[in-house]
Amino acid sequence: MRKPLDGIRVLEMGQLIAGPFAAKMLGEFGAEVIKIEPPGQGDPLRNWRLLHEGTSVWWQVQSRNKQSVTLDLRQPEIQAVVRRLAAECDVVVENFKPGTLESWGLGWDDLRAVNPRLVMLRVSGYGQTGPYRDRPGFGVVAEAMGGLRHLSGEPGRTPVRVGVSIGDSLSALHGVIGVLLALRARDRDGVGQMVDVALYESVFNMMESLLPEYAVFGEVRQPAGSSLPGIAPSNAYACRDGYVLIAGNGDSIFRRLMQAIGRTDLGDDPGLAHNAGRVARVADIDGAIGDWAAQRTQDEVLEILNAARIPAGRIYDIADIAADPHYRARDMILDQPLPDGTPCQVPGIVPKLSATPGGIQSRAPVLGEHTDAVLDRLGVDEGVRARWREQGFI
Helix, strand or coil, rough: CCCCCCEEEEEEECCCHHHHHHHHHHCCCCEEEEEECCCCCCHHHHHCCCCCCCCCCCCCHHHHCCCECCCCCCCHHHEEEEHHHHHHCEEEEEEECCCCHHHCCCCCCHHHHCCCCEEEEEECCCCCCCCCCCCCCHHHHHHHHHCCCHCCCCCCCCCCCCCCHHHHHHHHHHHHHHHHHHHHHHHHCCCCCCEEEEHHHHHHCCCCCHHHHHHCCCCCCCCCCCCCCCCCCCEEECCCCCEEEEEECCCHHHHHHHCCCCCHHHCCHHHHHHHHHHHHHHHHHHHHHHHHHHHCHHHHHHHHHCCCCEEEEEECCHHHHCCCCCCCCCCEEEEEECCCCCCEEEEEEEEEEECCCCCCCCCCCCCCCCHHHHHCCCCCCCCHHHHHHHCCCC
């Protein structure tokens, strides 16, 4: 079965998370992804978090469907090879600090000169322009500048990290959207373009009504813990054996929720019929739900709420996710052995396409696994490759 991006060739010159995550998604939907890594250690992600036989198991997720080519981009001879490679690619993905590729003769102007149809995704902390352009930027800093970190955590306490590299991942998703839009425009107009994604802007794009609320009312939203500020009721409630998230903030849902917990007095109260009234009395509502939940187990709470068609759920850790049959039914937990045959599981593919779904065509590569094959295709002589290998260029 053909995939949506069959025939698209992607050159990835990024490392760690944002750029490689974007290239990963393109590869899952059929693009050929050639990943350039520095000789020796490769992408630092190979050594992040838990390692198996010296390689991060995270690598198996981030680099599936990719080819690994080791090239020292600082060397002029190698830079010439990369320009030749870019000439036969549709997309280049990079997430170096702005100006780095330009210093190597591999910037946007350099690459589009050899391939006017090229689409180049550039992910950086602050974008390719502006007064902060040259500052080093990581996802955690972008989460702070974009407004997310201010909202995370309990009121009056130190802002907390979401728990994953959400700033990088959001930027990758914006980058994929940009690449697909640029490819669509190229199909129409015949020329490529640069896609400029800033980490902080990708976070800021998720900030919902923060800016207009400030502009119109001078309102600076504050952290609200597990509640959903300005929308009620929606919170985490303690049961006898843990927490359950309950979202009863729709008007009809609220009435059903109050009936389910035996508080029809609140459900029938005309002052609580709409969100504005419920927000004004959110403490009373949360108290009623909390008292009801505290007398029951999670299973008892969820059985009652599911029967009443109330959005609710327990808070999963990864063990809960791995055991949940719905994840399996949706192909969101896939078996993918490590290179030595060790059993491993990885997340499935999203989004789900009915006619041309994505998939895993190949495991994550070992370092430099495809160097010779790619250089041979470019016509680089074996003798030259041997010299480069001795010099540590590849």
